[in-house]
Amino acid sequence: MATSNSTNFELDVTEYIEEAFERCGLEVRTGYDLKTAKRSLNIMLAEWANRGLNAWTIEEITIPLATGVGVYPAGTLTISVASSTGYTVTETITGGTSGATATVTSVPSATSLAITIPEGTFSLSETITGGTSSTASTVSAVVDFSNVNSTIDLLSVVVTRSATDFSVARLSRDGFFSIPNKATTGRANQYFIDRLVTPTLKIWPVPENNTDVIKFTRLTRIQDADTPTNTLEIPFRFYPCLAAGLAYYLSVKRAPNKVQLLKTIYEEEFDRAMMEDRDRASFNITPSYMYFRS
Numbered sequence: 001m002a003t004s005n006s007t008n009f010e011l012d013v014t015e016y017i018e019e020a021f022e023r024c025g026l027e028v029r030t031g032y033d034l035k036t037a038k039r040s041l042n043i044m045l046a047e048w049a050n051r052g053l054n055a056w057t058i059e060e061i062t063i064p065l066a067t068g069v070g071v072y073p074a075g076t077l078t079i080s081v082a083s084s085t086g087y088t089v090t091e092t093i094t095g096g097t098s099g100a101t102a103t104v105t106s107v108p109s110a111t112s113l114a115i116t117i118p119e120g121t122f123s124l125s126e127t128i129t130g131g132t133s134s135t136a137s138t139v140s141a142v143v144d145f146s147n148v149n150s151t152i153d154l155l156s157v158v159v160t161r162s163a164t165d166f167s168v169a170r171l172s173r174d175g176f177f178s179i180p181n182k183a184t185t186g187r188a189n190q191y192f193i194d195r196l197v198t199p200t201l202k203i204w205p206v207p208e209n210n211t212d213v214i215k216f217t218r219l220t221r222i223q224d225a226d227t228p229t230n231t232l233e234i235p236f237r238f239y240p241c242l243a244a245g246l247a248y249y250l251s252v253k254r255a256p257n258k259v260q261l262l263k264t265i266y267e268e269e270f271d272r273a274m275m276e277d278r279d280r281a282s283f284n285i286t287p288s289y290m291y292f293r294s
Contacts, residue, residue, distance in 0.1 A: 014228040023247035024255040040249040045222045066090040066103040070206035074199035075148035086135030090210040097126035150221045151199045157216040241269040
């Protein structure tokens, strides 16, 4: 017998909802059934962020550092302009009407600039001018915070200088607050992630040059289930977990007699998926020589 020779099985939002209703012993009959199920699905995806790492949502970000600038977005922050040609990395841009300022961290496209957290608010259609290049262009769309707002947490941070990566240690809020002189310059060796709605990365000492680069891995939100025809941003090994979880969430509202059974299935499926989602690495134990005496 011939096999399918395909490995592209995928469900869209409607199919997950139908599967979940069937596990509850129900059918999707109305538009409201779809609406309430989609709401439960998005709530469940948000809840997954509280259960540990989702390896497929880890992303690496690289940001050139600017002299004297100690606060950076915990992701990619962009502003759209008529033309980005001529702007230079690490220069300060200033809004001609608003007076808002930011530092350019990269030029990702012909019509956008990646920037640091702005001081002030850039206005639509105003002219922004580069402090070093004197390049001027008009703002065609306001600053896009969506990428930064999708950051849940940072996992690791390094600063690169002369092709060498140096580890940067994480500080608590109190630890960062207790630094007596936050204007001290040098190679950054400590950081604090301020987990606001728009998370920011605060580093210390503040950069002493424009040549260091900071690199970090961040854990991001799973994309929303917006429309019934959307597929979801999850690897195939989580398909059973997602279907089981949505069935459990729906049972709380529609099939209370099946809540305990569906919850048990969901937790088992989730545990299996998370076990397969973990990093695998060799584990070696090295004795500490400080305990040996001659």
